[in-house]
Amino acid sequence: MDCVFGGNYYGPRSGKLEMDQFATSIRKASSKSVLLSLSPGGGGPGGSAAGVNAMAEVGTAFVGEAGAANGMQVMARMTGDFWDGWAQLYDHFTVTAPVAARYTSNIGLGSFYPDLDMLPIGWVAHVPKHSGGQTIYGRYADFNLDESQSLLAQWAMARAPLMWGGQPTQDKVNATTMGLIGNPEVLAVGQSSCGNRQTKFSANISYWAAEAVGGTRHATISLCICVCVCECVY
Amino acid sequence: MGQPVNFENVGWQTAQGHRLVFASLALVGAACYGTFMLTRTLVVLIYLWFVWCLLYRVLSFVGQVVPRIRKYIAIFNIGETERDVELDLHDPASLLPGPPFESNAELTGRDLWMRESSPTVAAAGIVKATLRPHASLLLLVSEK
Numbered sequence: 259m260d261c262v263f264g265g266n267y268y269g270p271r272s273g274k275l276e277m278d279q280f281a282t283s284i285r286k287a288s289s290k291s292v293l294l295s296l297s298p299g300g301g302g303p304g305g306s307a308a309g310v311n312a313m314a315e316v317g318t319a320f321v322g323e324a325g326a327a328n329g330m331q332v333m334a335r336m337t338g339d340f341w342d343g344w345a346q347l348y349d350h351f352t353v354t355a356p357v358a359a360r361y362t363s364n365i366g367l368g369s370f371y372p373d374l375d376m377l378p379i380g381w382v383a384h385v386p387k388h389s390g391g392q393t394i395y396g397r398y399a400d401f402n403l404d405e406s407q408s409l410l411a412q413w414a415m416a417r418a419p420l421m422w423g424g425q426p427t428q429d430k431v432n433a434t435t436m437g438l439i440g441n442p443e444v445l446a447v448g449q450s451s452c453g454n455r456q457t458k459f460s461a462n463i464s465y466w467a468a469e470a471v472g473g474t475r476h477a478t479i480s481l482c483i484c485v486c487v488c489e490c491v492y
Numbered sequence: 493m494g495q496p497v498n499f500e501n502v503g504w505q506t507a508q509g510h511r512l513v514f515a516s517l518a519l520v521g522a523a524c525y526g527t528f529m530l531t532r533t534l535v536v537l538i539y540l541w542f543v544w545c546l547l548y549r550v551l552s553f554v555g556q557v558v559p560r561i562r563k564y565i566a567i568f569n570i571g572e573t574e575r576d577v578e579l580d581l582h583d584p585a586s587l588l589p590g591p592p593f594e595s596n597a598e599l600t601g602r603d604l605w606m607r608e609s610s611p612t613v614a615a616a617g618i619v620k621a622t623l624r625p626h627a628s629l630l631l632l633v634s635e636k
Binding site: 344348351352402404405407408411412414415441443444447451452453454455457458461462463464465466467468469470 | 562563564565566567568569570571575577579586587588589590602604605607623624625626627628630632634
């Protein structure tokens with residue numbers, strides 16, 4: 259798979275010239291499957307539906323224009339940079355993820371993955387921070403366990419790429435972090451679901467649903483064995 | 493795309509399986525010893541019995557291959573107070589994607605964080621939970 263990355267691709271910088279350059283790069287790609295990753299940089303859409311829609315349209319435009327028939331995978335950032343604050347996560351629930359999921363379920367050509375940014379879980383900072391006369395050298399994410407689980411569940415239900423934005427060294431990864439990012443059943447949600455969407459939002463309760471899909475491999479194998487047995491009997 | 497198949501009731505240990513095994517043994521026995529020990533009518537009857545058992549077995553298997561419906565359900569409380577939440581999985585107004593659950597199907601909900609299955613989570617097709625502020629419920633609901 260070839261990868262084409264575009265940074266700061268939002269607002270006045272996302273002109274036709276850049277789109278043409280991306281399309282040219284994709285046409286020159288050596289493989290049929292291309293990952294196109296677009297990022298808005300720090301100035302991307304915040305918590306506005308219009309901004310998120312604009313970003314999604316930039317990403318999905320390539321699906322139609324530049325070779326989606328070849329199975330191109332488009333991953334477009336829906337948001338600006340995301341950090342471990344509940345206010346930002348609240349925006350994701352109310353604006354970003356619903357829009358992102360709508361694009362995901364509506365796209366028929368190629369595949370579109372709404373990038374909601376990396377997951378700030380575990381040890382998330384190195385940079386010394388001055389607060390209340392103290393200097394703090396790094397820290398764990400401010401999310402509590404409930405919030406961390408909601409964060410991961412939201413990303414999974416929206417079929418957002420799951421990219422861990424924490425420090426993976428052994429001295430910083432604790433059991434809680436591993437329990438969150440290493441749960442195979444939660445990780446499988448985004449990879450084995452379709453029709454993902456927010457079905458209802460009422461009084462700060464957000465309902466999401468998706469159709470779970472699996473394989474018929476075992477059934478097929480068993481059916482083959484069944485046929486073989488029948489042939490042997492006859 | 494299909495769903496995982498429930499093989500619990502298609503093993504050889506079932507009554508249908510036993511019948512097919514007996515019929516197969518009778519057929520093989522008849523074939524080995526020839527018609528000089530059995531009347532032609534009896535051989536035909538054994539053969540028909542075998543075919544009937546085999547068809548019954550295949551049809552039972554095909555019936556099991558019909559995919560079970562499974563859906564991921566997530567409910568988030570993004571407010572600042574604890575809330576009791578409820579979701580009727582049979583209600584068309586719930587707008588669940590994909591084909592609906594069978595109205596008389598027994599549903600099992602698997603909590604993906606606790607990694608536990610429980611038929612009571614989705615009892616009578618209704619998911620109920622009490623969610624703390626900022627907490628959520630992530631379930632895989634499937635027909636049993």
